[in-house]
Structures are given as structure tokens and as C-alpha cells.
Amino acid sequence: MDTSQNVYSKLADNLLAWYAQNRRALPWRDHPDPYAVWISEIMLQQTRVESVRPYFERWMAHFPNLATLAAASKEEVLRLWEGLGYYSRALHLHRAAQIICERYDGQLPHSQSELLQLPGIGPYTAAAIAALAFGQDAIALDGNLKRIFARLFDVDTPLGNAQTEKCLRALTQAHLPHGKAGDYNQALMDLGALVCTPKNPQCERCPLQQGCLALARNTVHLRPVRPLKKRIPHYDVVAAVVMHKQHLLLARRAEDRLLGGLWEFPGGKVRPKEPFEHALQREIREELGAEIEVGAPLGTYRHAFTHFRITLRAYLCRLQANSPLPQALEHTALAWVTPTDCAAYPMGKVDRQIATHLLEEGFPLVSD
DNA sequence: GATGCGTGGAT
DNA sequence: TATCCAAGCAT
Secondary structure (H helix, E strand, O other): OOOOOOOOOHHHHHHHHHHHHHOOOOHHHHOOOHHHHHHHHHHHOOOOHHHHHHHHHHHHHHOOOHHHHHHOOHHHHHHHHOOOOOOHHHHHHHHHHHHHHHHOOOOOOOOHHHHHHOOOOOHHHHHHHHHHOOOOOOOOOOHHHHHHHHHHOOOOOOOOOHHHHHHHHHHHHHOOOOOOHHHHHHHHHHHHHHOOOOOOOOHHHOOOHHHOHHHHHOOHHHOOOOOOOOOOOEEEEEEEEEEEOOEEEEEEOOOOOOOOOOEEOOEEEOOOOOOHHHHHHHHHHHHHOOOEEEEEEEEEEEEEOOOOEEEEEEEEEEEOOOOOOOOOOOOOEEEEEOOOHHHHOOEOHHHHHHHHHHHHHOOOOOOO
8 A cells, every 4th residue: 555645636636637638739749859848848938828839830840859959050049039039048048959969968868957057947947847858756836836726725925925936836746646747737737728817717617626715715816916016117219220332230139138149220228308319329329339320210119028118219320421330349240231131130029120111111222 | 036038919 | 008917047
């Protein structure tokens, strides 16, 4: 008789039975190899399944295995990632692939401690790979699991709080069916995505409703308790489409900053009460050591980042006759391109909109 | 431990 | 339109 805890809890029983009938068909579930699990887990960080789906398919077609990823260029990797956001994920993925090739003969390590050493892999992803790819008893404590267990046990302390996290980890661990961590984790993620959703949860369809304390107390909509949010600032930003000798200027952003590694039309924040044209001349002088004439406005773009919003105004610009050529003083590279060339340069959303606009509206023919 | 890091969809 | 938020990680 097994007297250890290797007796599945009623919770896990009900959950796994529900999962057997309701599991989602997801592209990465058709790929049994650890590489696919890893790629999908990185893409899914803070990102919705429906956003990830086409990116994953395209990525696997382009980089079918770890070796092809390791051999790729950063530009290629970022181009395939463009639009997914949090671009350091792509650069970390690329660097980790190279480390795995060198240090582990191209095979993802199995232990969570070794996985944790790799760039872009934190506690969640290490546990997810260990459980889903290698069948280990690990808890991938993501937002879904936290939400579900905060409701099941009516946890009334805020997420992010160390005590709350410890409590939720203990609760999820206590119900883990040994040897079935892969299904357990994925079942909870599917339940969180399909039934125990952040808004309008479908409690009447939930396989765990009988044991849900928040449902019994009518506090489901209050759980989990979210930490207080800060107001996000708004900035006016200007960007220069610098034309010179029938080409326009792109600049590559530093890799450790916002939109790291992506190419942009250079510019920057407008200071309070500063005229837009003046701000643009100042930014180009500071960043590129060049003097420009600011010409026609090319458009206004509003965009929301996670922690601030911008209104960006783009202007057609030319180098002043006596200006030095632009240099990459704050960027990592510069390129003179045509609008058609832009497709090859990974960009963030707004810069891509500007590039597309230039392509569609025609390249302004300015002689100089 | 707090902050910085994208984007698109739902409400 | 504004807000919320979705399978976190690095510093």
C-alpha cells in the first residue's frame, strides 16, 4: 500500500478528467520535442495563445530545430519575432540556442537548475520545460494557476506579494498528481483560459466548482486580488525620415533598451513646451551628430506601450548642406535604405507603419 | 523588491 | 476612448 502523497487528490482527478475531454488543440502540442516546448513557452510569456499561434507555426517552419536557430542571424530572428513584443525574448532565445549547442551538444538540459542558467529562462519556464518536455514533477506557476488557486482557496492577499506567491505555490504543489505534472499544468492553463477566466468566469461549467471557496462565498470576481496599478504617462515623440541621395536613414536600437535590436526612424521625446521641429533637430544632433532641415509632416501615430503612451509625429527631413554624415552615437548601427528594403529590417509597430506608409504612398522624390 | 519591457483583443 | 490584461524575465 502506498502511503505517500502519491494519491491523487479529488481536485486533480476532476481536473484531469475535464482535461481529457476539453484540452485545446494547440500547434505546440503536436510537437513532442523539448525544443518546441521551449519555443512555445517563451512566446507565451505575457502573450495570448491566439497571438502566438501563427508566430509559432512560422518559427518552426523557419527554425525547425535548435541548430538552425543557433546558426541564424539576430536580424533573421528579430524579423520572425516582429510584432510579438518583448523583443529581448527573441535575443535571449537566440543566445540560449548558441549556448546549448556549445555546452550541451545541442540538447536542452533536463534539470531546472541548468535550465535556469540559460538566458530568458526563469522559474516559470524552467518548471514548464521540466514538466511538459521531461515529465518531471514541477509546478509551472503562471497567471492561470495563480488565478485558479486564488479562487479555489479564496486567497485575499494581493498577487506579487511574497507571502501570496508562497501560499499559491504550496497549494498547487499539494494537489500535484505525481508523474502527471505535464497534464496537471496544462489542464490548469486550459481551465484558466477556457473556464476560470479573469472576467466572466464560467463557474457553472467548472469541474472544480464543488471545492471552490470563492464561488461559495461569492468572491470569484474579487479574486485574485491585483496589486495597485500606477498611472501611465504620455509623451510626445518625434521621428525623422532623413532623406539623402535617394535613400532614407534607419538606425538600430541598443539591445538592452525598449525595442532593443530593432530598427527605427531616429528621433526622441519632445521636452515640455518644446516645438516639435526643434525637438527633432535636437535629437538628431544628440543621437547622430548631424544637422537636419525638418520638412513635411508624414503622419501622427498614437501607440501604447506597457508603461507609457506616445503620440509620435514623423517628418520628412534632409541633411543640412554643411552637416556631417550621421553616426551611430547611441545606436548600434545605421543603414541607408529604400522603402522596399525596409521589409528586411525588423521594426516595432509604429516604425513599421511609417515604413509601410512610405512604400504605399510612394517615396518622395527629393533631389539633393 | 521595484521597475522596465510590446502588442492586440475584450470590455 | 480608456482600461485591463495574457503561459515572466532581467536587472
